[in-house]
Amino acid sequence: MRLNYPPNVRIVAVPCTGRVDMIHLLRAIEQGADGVYVAGCMEGECHFVSGNLKARRRVEAVKKLLREIGIEPERVEMFNVSASDGPRFAAVAREMTERVRGLGPSPLAKDHPLDLHLQAVG
Amino acid sequence: MVIAERKPIEEILAMVADFKKVLLVGCKGCVTVCCAGGTKEVGILGSALRIARKKAGNPLALVEHTLERQCDPEYIEQLAPMLENGEFDAVLSMACSVGPQFIAKRYLKQVFPALNTTFIGGSLEHGVWAEFCQSCGNCIIHNFGGLCPISRCSKSLMNGPCGGSSGGKCEVSNEIDCVWQLIYDRMTALGQVDRMRKIFPIKDWSTSRDGGPRKITREDLKL
Structure with a gap:
């Protein structure tokens, strides 16, 4: 389909979003990512039954933790994208990029405030 | 744990x-x-x-x-x-x-x-833990169908239930099962409900915190 999505998104592949733990998302933020999102399969379609549902709960836990330490929780998000739905994958990448651009650079990435770094997991 | x-x-x-x-x-x-x-x-x-x-x-x-x-x-x-x-x-x-x-x-x-x-407790399911013991220092659960009225009754009653037991729940919270209801149900199932006629005396709390900080010494294990 040769769809375009913002080049600032760096993809970290995992076998299932059920593999994504809180520490993975926190490490991305700690190392200066402006945002990090998890792109899991559609709810009800997880090959491992509930990996994407577990990932969503962990993302919510990270949001709660970030709120407690004064980082915008919107920098972290969970999306459901069917593996065959390229257009939605690109749309989600654009949506998250725009959201994070609106929030501005991560307060932890003071060395390169003009760069926008996003990490996609999933 | x-x-x-x-x-x-x-x-x-x-x-x-x-x-x-x-x-x-x-x-x-x-x-x-x-x-x-x-x-x-x-x-x-x-x-x-x-x-x-x-x-x-x-x-x-x-x-x-x-x-x-x-x-x-x-x-x-x-x-x-x-x-x-x-x-x-x-x-x-x-x-x-x-x-x-x-x-x-x-x-x-x-x-x-x-x-x-x-507290001292166990897991009910992944991510949920509940209290099952308050280390009173003198276990008596065998008298109550294997359930602990000290840690699991809000009043630690030895002779329950109290008037606050309703529909199997404790008046303190709907989230808390009345352990005396559970004891009654279990004693009934075990065919031992008659044992509940026994009146237990006031508990001796000297083995609990009332005796001050506790210590166990096992001479057989000392190096």
């Missing part, structure tokens, strides 16, 4: 506000099993603290280390290379409150508890 939960991040940040170099120590015992202070939780808290302090422009040098247990001196001793060279200003322990006390006893460092030690 001992069940604990992490203190609010805000409280922990306030504890270590005046320190630049902190050793965060986890425990592979009970608090690993109840997901409060094992290697995984040490990683999450460590990351959160570093993020918060970096954002505040006051970076925290925090090193993570998880001991086999924090309730045995031989494991506390393993911290000596890290705590005797002045590398750290303070220690943050993610064990039950025994851990920070053992660390403080061994090392002349400011030690902070990162957890609230909550």
